[in-house]
Amino acid sequence: MGASRQQKLDSLKEKIVALxxxxxxxxxxxxxAGVGPLVTPRGCVHEIFADSLVNAGAAFGFALAQAKASLxxxxxxxxxxxxxxxxxxxxxxxxxGFRAFGLEAAAFVLIRTDTxxxxxxxxxxxxxxxAVGAIIGDIAYPHKALDFTASRRLALRSAAAxxxxxxxxxxxxxxxxxxxxxxxxxxxxxxPPPFDERAPGAPRWRLTLEKGSLGAGxxxxxxxxxxxxxxxxxxxxxxxxxxxxxxxQIVPALSHAAPAPLGNRLPKAG
Amino acid sequence: MxxxxxxxxxxxxxxxxxxxxxxxPLVLWERQRGAMKIVALDEAAxxxxxxxxxxxxxxxxxxxxxxPREINREYLTRTFSDFAGWHSNASPxxxxxxxxxxxxxxxxxxxxxxxxxxxxxxxxxxLAGRLETAGFSVCGAIASTVGAAWALAHFDPGxxxxxxxxxxxxxxxxxxxxxxxxxxxxxxxxxxxxSIGQLYQRDRRALQARFGVSLxxxxxxxxxxxxxxxxxQIAPADHLVERRFPEPIGLIEDVLMTAHDLAxxxxxxxxxxxxxxxSFHLFLYRVDHKVMTLTVNAARAxxxxxxxxxxxxxxxxxxxxxxxxxxxxxxxRLAASEVSPIEPVQTGAFGHDDGASNLLDxxxxxxxxxxxxxxxxxxxxxxxxxxQAVTLEPAIAxxxxxxxxxxxxxxxxxxxxxxxxxxxxIAEVPDAPPSRMIWRRVAYRFAKASGPERLGAEWQQxxxxxxxxxxxxxxxxxxxxxxxxxxxxxxxxxxxxxRFWLFRLGLLGIAAEPRWFLHGFFA
Numbered sequence: 001m002g003a004s005r006q007q008k009l010d011s012l013k014e015k016i017v018a019l020x021x022x023x024x025x026x027x028x029x030x031x032x033a034g035v036g037p038l039v040t041p042r043g044c045v046h047e048i049f050a051d052s053l054v055n056a057g058a059a060f061g062f063a064l065a066q067a068k069a070s071l072x073x074x075x076x077x078x079x080x081x082x083x084x085x086x087x088x089x090x091x092x093x094x095x096x097g098f099r100a101f102g103l104e105a106a107a108f109v110l111i112r113t114d115t116x117x118x119x120x121x122x123x124x125x126x127x128x129x130x131a132v133g134a135i136i137g138d139i140a141y142p143h144k145a146l147d148f149t150a151s152r153r154l155a156l157r158s159a160a161a162x163x164x165x166x167x168x169x170x171x172x173x174x175x176x177x178x179x180x181x182x183x184x185x186x187x188x189x190x191x192p193p194p195f196d197e198r199a200p201g202a203p204r205w206r207l208t209l210e211k212g213s214l215g216a217g218x219x220x221x222x223x224x225x226x227x228x229x230x231x232x233x234x235x236x237x238x239x240x241x242x243x244x245x246x247x248x249q250i251v252p253a254l255s256h257a258a259p260a261p262l263g264n265r266l267p268k269a270g
Numbered sequence: 271m272x273x274x275x276x277x278x279x280x281x282x283x284x285x286x287x288x289x290x291x292x293x294x295p296l297v298l299w300e301r302q303r304g305a306m307k308i309v310a311l312d313e314a315a316x317x318x319x320x321x322x323x324x325x326x327x328x329x330x331x332x333x334x335x336x337x338p339r340e341i342n343r344e345y346l347t348r349t350f351s352d353f354a355g356w357h358s359n360a361s362p363x364x365x366x367x368x369x370x371x372x373x374x375x376x377x378x379x380x381x382x383x384x385x386x387x388x389x390x391x392x393x394x395x396x397l398a399g400r401l402e403t404a405g406f407s408v409c410g411a412i413a414s415t416v417g418a419a420w421a422l423a424h425f426d427p428g429x430x431x432x433x434x435x436x437x438x439x440x441x442x443x444x445x446x447x448x449x450x451x452x453x454x455x456x457x458x459x460x461x462x463x464x465s466i467g468q469l470y471q472r473d474r475r476a477l478q479a480r481f482g483v484s485l486x487x488x489x490x491x492x493x494x495x496x497x498x499x500x501x502x503q504i505a506p507a508d509h510l511v512e513r514r515f516p517e518p519i520g521l522i523e524d525v526l527m528t529a530h531d532l533a534x535x536x537x538x539x540x541x542x543x544x545x546x547x548x549s550f551h552l553f554l555y556r557v558d559h560k561v562m563t564l565t566v567n568a569a570r571a572x573x574x575x576x577x578x579x580x581x582x583x584x585x586x587x588x589x590x591x592x593x594x595x596x597x598x599x600x601x602x603r604l605a606a607s608e609v610s611p612i613e614p615v616q617t618g619a620f621g622h623d624d625g626a627s628n629l630l631d632x633x634x635x636x637x638x639x640x641x642x643x644x645x646x647x648x649x650x651x652x653x654x655x656x657x658q659a660v661t662l663e664p665a666i667a668x669x670x671x672x673x674x675x676x677x678x679x680x681x682x683x684x685x686x687x688x689x690x691x692x693x694x695x696i697a698e699v700p701d702a703p704p705s706r707m708i709w710r711r712v713a714y715r716f717a718k719a720s721g722p723e724r725l726g727a728e729w730q731q732x733x734x735x736x737x738x739x740x741x742x743x744x745x746x747x748x749x750x751x752x753x754x755x756x757x758x759x760x761x762x763x764x765x766x767x768x769r770f771w772l773f774r775l776g777l778l779g780i781a782a783e784p785r786w787f788l789h790g791f792f793a
Binding site: 099 | 628629631632633635636639640643644645646647648649650656659660662665678681682683684685686687688689712717718719720739761762763765766767768769790791792793
C-alpha cells in the first residue's frame, strides 16, 4: 500500500515537473525587459500583494514602475483593468500622477468591468494582442473565479504572446498561483528631500520576492529575496545598504550636448 | 403611402387575442376636459353609429355591450414606430407622417424599389395584403408627391397616380385631403370650397390672406410644385447587404452565422468602392413587425469581414436577456455608416508593423463585449480642479481637439478617489498640515507633510459642486462665494510610509468650519 502510494506520488511529481518545463513556458522570452535593478523577463505573470487596501498606492506604484519597464516601441500598449465596484475603494488611476513614473498622462487605457470574469476575459484578450506591453489588473478582493486554473491560463497565454501581466492584490492570505513572481510590497518611510526636513521625499518600498528569483546571487531569506527600492526620475533604484547601494544612474539630458562655443551662438529658445 | 385608419384598435386586438375574437364593439376613450370622450373605434363600433368625440356615457347608452378601454398613447406611438421601422424591409426610406396623428400614416419612398416587387400595383397589393392578413385595416396609394399620396390613401385608396397627373386625381377629393387642421377645413367649407379642384382657379393672394400660408404650402406640396422632405425612421445607409429567409430563424447562433456571411458580402462591396466604415448596424426584422438593431463601432474605418463579425459576436454576448426573437426573424440586414476612404495596402513581406492597428482592433473588440464606456482613455481638460482636469472618453471615439491643459507643477497622486472621502483631523493647527487623521475608522499619524497647494474654485464653473462620498455640502447650494470652496491640498506621509493627498475645504474665516477630505493616494 505504502509503496504504491509512494509510486503514485512520484509519478504525479514527475508530471508536474513535465508541466512546469513544458515547451510553452520554457520558450518564454528570457531576455529581460528594460534596464534597472529589478528586471524581469517579459511574458510573465506577476502577483503584487499589499497587506491591505491602505497600501494600495504603494502596490499600484510598484506595478506601474515595473509595467513601464515592459513597454517598448513595438509594444506600446498599457492597459489597466479594474472592476467598477472597486473604484471608490482603491481609487481610479489618475493620469496626471503617472508623470512621476515617466509616463504620459494619457499613456494608458482603462478598462472598467462589472465582474471578475469579464476582467479575466479582458486580461486574456489583451495578452493575445502583440502590441500590448503590460497589463495591470487591479483586484481589490479575493474572488473564486481567480483560482489556480485561471492564473495558469493567463501564465501560458502571456508566455506565448509576450505581454506581462501584473495582478495587484490586497490580502495577507496567499492562494496557489501559477504566477512566476509574487511580490509583497510595503511602503517605507522616505528620506526627506535635501532642502525640506519635514516634507516627504521620493517613495520607498520594501519588496519581498515570495516566489521566483531574480537570480542576482542575493542571499534569500526564508520568506524570499528582499529589496529596498526608491522611485527616482530614472526609475527604480536600490536603496539597500551594502554593495548594491546605487547612486542614481547619470543619464545625459541631451544625447548630443552642444559644445560651449557653439552653444553661445545658438538662437535663444522660445 | 399606407394609411392605417384603425391602428389603435387593431394594435390592441393583436396584443390581446381575446379582443380580436370577441364580437363586442371596441372603443378607446380619453379624458378630455373632465369628460370621457371616445377617440378611436373599431369597425364594429363604427357600424353601430358611434363616432369619435362622443361622450363615453352616451355611447354606453346606445350600445350596451360596448367594450371601452382607456387609450395608451405612448404605447401606441411606440409600437407604430417599431412597425414603421419594420417596413424598411420594403424600402430604405420609411417615415411616419405626424401632421394629423401620432400614428396611422406611413410614407415609403419606393423610388427604384418597386421592380423588386414586380411593379407598383403588385407592390401595393403585397404590402397591403400582408398587413390585412395580420389583421390590420389598411388603405394605400402611390403617387409622386407625399401630399397627393396622403390625400388618395385617405379618401380614394388603392390608386396609383403617375407623375404629372396629380391635378386631375386630386380635383375631386375633399379639401380635408390637404392635411389641414379641422378649423381650416371648416372655414373652407363655409366658403363653399369643398373639393381640392375648386382651389386651383382661386386667387392665391386671397387664399393666403384668408387661410394663411399653410394652405398654399400644402396645396403646392400635393401638386409637386414645391418639394417636401420626409425624415426617415431609420437613417438610410449607402452600403448594405441583406438576406431573407424562407423560414424564420430564431437562434442567436444562426443570426451570427448570417452576420458573418453578410459581413463578407459587405466587405467586398466596400472594397469595390474603396472605402471602409466605422459603424456597422445589424437589423433583425422579426415576423411580428419589430426590428432589433445591434450596432458596433470601430475605432478606425475598417472593412475586415472577420473583424466585423467578431465584433458582432462579442456584442451578442452582452445581450443576454435583451435578445428576443419573438416568433422568428425573417430578414437580416447589415448596413455600414460613417464611411471614409481607405487606400488599398499591399501587405508586404518587409513591411514594418507598428502595432497601433492591433491596439485599435483590441479596443474595438473589448468595447463591443464590455460596452463603449468600459474601455476608456484619458483626456486632459482645461481645469485646475483635480477631479475635472481629467475626463474619461471611450477609447474608440475620435480624439477631440486637444484643449490647452493648465500646467501641473506640484505632485499629483497616482490614484484618485472618484468621490473625496470625509476624514476627521485631530490636533489641527491653522494653515498647517494635520498631525493625525481618522479615515475609514482607522487612525493615522503623520510624520511628514508638505503643502499647502491652494486651488481656488473656478467661478466660471459656478454650478459645479463638490460631490463627496455620502453627499454634498448644503451651504454650497447658495452659489459661488469667494473662498468658500477653495481647497488647500497637502501631501502627508504617515509613520509607515503611506502617502495621502488631503485637502481642507474653505478658507479659514470664510467657511463656517473647515472640513477635511481624503482625495487620493501617492505611490
